[in-house]
Amino acid sequence: MPQLLCGALEKVINSTLSLDPKQATALQQMDQQALTLQLQELPFAMAFMVSQGQVLVMATRIEHSCYLATDISTLPKLTKPELLPELIKVGAIEIEGDIQQAQRFAQLGQSLDIDWQQQLAQHLGDVPTHYLTKIMQKVRQKARFAKRQVEQDASEYLLYEQPVLVNQAVTDDFNRQVSTLAADTDKLEQRLNQLKQSLIAKE
Amino acid sequence: MTIDKNSTTDFGYKQVKTEEKEQLVAGVFHSVAQQYDIMNDLMSFGIHRLWKRFTIDASGARPGNKVLDLAGGTGDLTAKFSKIVGANGQVVLADINSSMLNVGRDKLRDLGVVGNVDYVQANAQALPFEDNTFDIVTIAFGLRNVTDKDEALRSIYRVLKPGGRLLVLEFSKPEHELLNKVYDFYSFNILPKMGDIVAKDGDSYEYLAESIRMHPDQETLKAMMETAGFEQTSYHNLTGGIVALHKGFKF
Ligand SMILES: C[S@@+](CC[C@H](N)C(=O)[O-])C[C@H]1O[C@@H](n2cnc3c(N)ncnc32)[C@H](O)[C@@H]1O
Numbered sequence: 247m248p249q250l251l252c253g254a255l256e257k258v259i260n261s262t263l264s265l266d267p268k269q270a271t272a273l274q275q276m277d278q279q280a281l282t283l284q285l286q287e288l289p290f291a292m293a294f295m296v297s298q299g300q301v302l303v304m305a306t307r308i309e310h311s312c313y314l315a316t317d318i319s320t321l322p323k324l325t326k327p328e329l330l331p332e333l334i335k336v337g338a339i340e341i342e343g344d345i346q347q348a349q350r351f352a353q354l355g356q357s358l359d360i361d362w363q364q365q366l367a368q369h370l371g372d373v374p375t376h377y378l379t380k381i382m383q384k385v386r387q388k389a390r391f392a393k394r395q396v397e398q399d400a401s402e403y404l405l406y407e408q409p410v411l412v413n414q415a416v417t418d419d420f421n422r423q424v425s426t427l428a429a430d431t432d433k434l435e436q437r438l439n440q441l442k443q444s445l446i447a448k449e
Numbered sequence: 450m451t452i453d454k455n456s457t458t459d460f461g462y463k464q465v466k467t468e469e470k471e472q473l474v475a476g477v478f479h480s481v482a483q484q485y486d487i488m489n490d491l492m493s494f495g496i497h498r499l500w501k502r503f504t505i506d507a508s509g510a511r512p513g514n515k516v517l518d519l520a521g522g523t524g525d526l527t528a529k530f531s532k533i534v535g536a537n538g539q540v541v542l543a544d545i546n547s548s549m550l551n552v553g554r555d556k557l558r559d560l561g562v563v564g565n566v567d568y569v570q571a572n573a574q575a576l577p578f579e580d581n582t583f584d585i586v587t588i589a590f591g592l593r594n595v596t597d598k599d600e601a602l603r604s605i606y607r608v609l610k611p612g613g614r615l616l617v618l619e620f621s622k623p624e625h626e627l628l629n630k631v632y633d634f635y636s637f638n639i640l641p642k643m644g645d646i647v648a649k650d651g652d653s654y655e656y657l658a659e660s661i662r663m664h665p666d667q668e669t670l671k672a673m674m675e676t677a678g679f680e681q682t683s684y685h686n687l688t689g690g691i692v693a694l695h696k697g698f699k700f
Contacts, residue, residue: 249502278512278535297532298561306506 248290248305255292256303262358263301272354273299280311281351287318294351301354312343312351324352458596461659470596471572475546477653478522478594482548484648485523486556491647492640492654497590498525500692504587504618505529507685507694513537514584517608519573520544520591524553524562530585531562541578543571573601578608589618593664602677609699615679621686621693622666628689636661667693 263269273296280295284307293308294301307313316324316339323329324339327349333339341348457464460473481488489497504526510516512535518527521542530540542557544550547570554568571577573588573595586605595601605615623629636658644654665673667684670693674682679697686693 247499247503249499249506252506253498253502280511295533297535300532302529302532304502304506306509308511309509310511 248288248292252292252303252305256301259301259303259358263299266358269354269357270299272350272357273301276350276354279347279350280308281348282307282311282313284313284315285318285321286316310343312345312347313341314348315340321352322356324349325356459660459663461656461663467596471545473656474594474596477656478546479548480650481648481653482523482546482552484650485549485552488644488648488654491643496688500618500687500694501525501529501589503685503687504589504616504694505533507696508585508587508616509614510534510585515582515610516540517576517578517583517586517605518542519571519576519586519588519605520594521587521589522546522549522553522591524557526587526589527553527566528557528560528562530587531557531564531566534565536565539565539567541567541569541583543569543573543576545570545572574604575600576604576608580607581610581613582608584610584613585616586613587616587618590620592617592619592670593660598665599673599677602674602679606678606699611700612698614696614698615674617670617674617695619670619693619695620661620664621670621684621690624686624690628691632691667695670695 263273276296278295278297280293282291282293284291290305291307293304293306293311295304295308295311296302314324316333320333320338323333330339330345334341456467458467458470459465460470465473478485493500508516508530510530510533512533514530514534515538516530516534518524518530518540521527521544524542527540527542534540542550542553544553550568550570557563557566569577573591574597586609588601588605592598592601602615609615623632637655640658641651641655644657645651648654664670667686667690671682671684674695674697678699680700682695682697684693684695
């Protein structure tokens with residue numbers, strides 16, 4: 247369910263923001279601004295909206311907001327304005343609306359020093375239910391799929407597109423992280439199963 | 450609708466005089482108000498938060514909108530809407546029950562949600578707002594408690610702006626028989642016990658379980674919305690149809 251991911255993202259982003267007082271002014275200037283992000287790797291759009299010093303994350307496309315379609319590997323490049331024309335030209339990103347607004351979000355994202363994998367695993371683990379088992383299975387399938395997809399895309403990109411842009415080490419690292427995430431969800435699922443068993447045993 | 454003094458209506462599985470239901474429902478929510486949020490988390494394993502998120506995401510709310518969170522209770526949806534619509538927008542938290550409204554008001558104040566939220570004690574069947582006032586009306590887990598649902602839907606239709614939409618989040622009919630059985634067992638055996646232990650109020654939670662079963666299923670509610678005037682109606686099952694989100698527009 248996309249809402250599970252958005253809820254977890256929202257928690258992680260805001261708890262990190264709250265630790266960094268420097269962000270307050272940036273957030274104030276961005277109040278009520280929104281960015282809709284369509285990542286190639288995800289089957290749904292996510293909207294990020296700044297409100298009262300916090301970031302809301304929703305699984306929706308907000309009309310009249312800046313719209314950005316791209317893939318995970320391109321995301322970090324958005325903070326470099328000089329790369330944008332090229333990225334647009336090669337079709338790595340598609341933008342509608344205010345480009346600067348998209349960049350402000352990208353900058354905000356970059357300034358957040360977040361260990362995504364650890365944080366997400368932790369927050370997703372918060373949702374206390376046997377349901378999670380099922381959702382986790384789906385997440386894991388998705389993660390595996392994303393991993394395959396990224397590997398495939400990356401190798402094609404390396405072979406046919408611009409070899410200089412994709413750094414092999416970066417892709418490897420990302421793939422490793424995806425594998426660890428998949429392993430983590432396995433562990434979590436086991437923990438949940440144990441919990442379920444012990445609950446059943448008690449009844 | 451003419452009120453027939455002798456007419457009866459459902460209160461859970463019991464039949465009661467139509468004019469009594471409102472008071473009985475009021476009794477239930479006065480008595481659960483304080484523990485309401487905790488029980489929600491416990492009973493649904495926290496999943497109600499995802500159902501509510503889904504509702505917000507589907508609402509299409511944006512800055513400047515006027516939103517009515519009807520039967521809003523302790524204000525979970527109001528809190529989110531307040532942030533989205535911003536200083537130029539407005540959210541009205543309306544509920545028939547003063548205890549629920551008070552708990553909601555205190556909670557939202559603690560969360561720092563102030564400024565664009567108004568609190569109104571109101572009956573969904575006779576909303577005290579002008580015609581064409583709201584861009585969005587939501588009613589989450591509220592409609593099944595309303596005595597005359599058709600009248601409530603008409604009243605909601607009236608206060609929506611043309612182009613506005615209604616979102617009804619409510620328990621519904623599970624899609625699969627097996628899930629239905631598990632869910633029945635949970636609702637009638639485990640849920641009232643939890644209510645008894647945590648909220649010291651098993652009866653109220655028995656009513657909740659019964660009222661869920663008496664509530665119209667997906668297609669029936671969709672048809673009721675259409676009868677009230679809503680167009681482009683649709684619904685989306687959540688968690689296997691235990692809950693459904695209905696949506697309809699006024700044009
Ligand atoms: C189960 S609570 C839902 C609260 C909140 N929307 C949520 O999702 O957490 C149902 C609420 O409906 C309210 N209610 C019942 N009948 C009503 C009516 N006729 N008009 C308005 N509110 C009503 C109750 O007072 C109660 O607060």
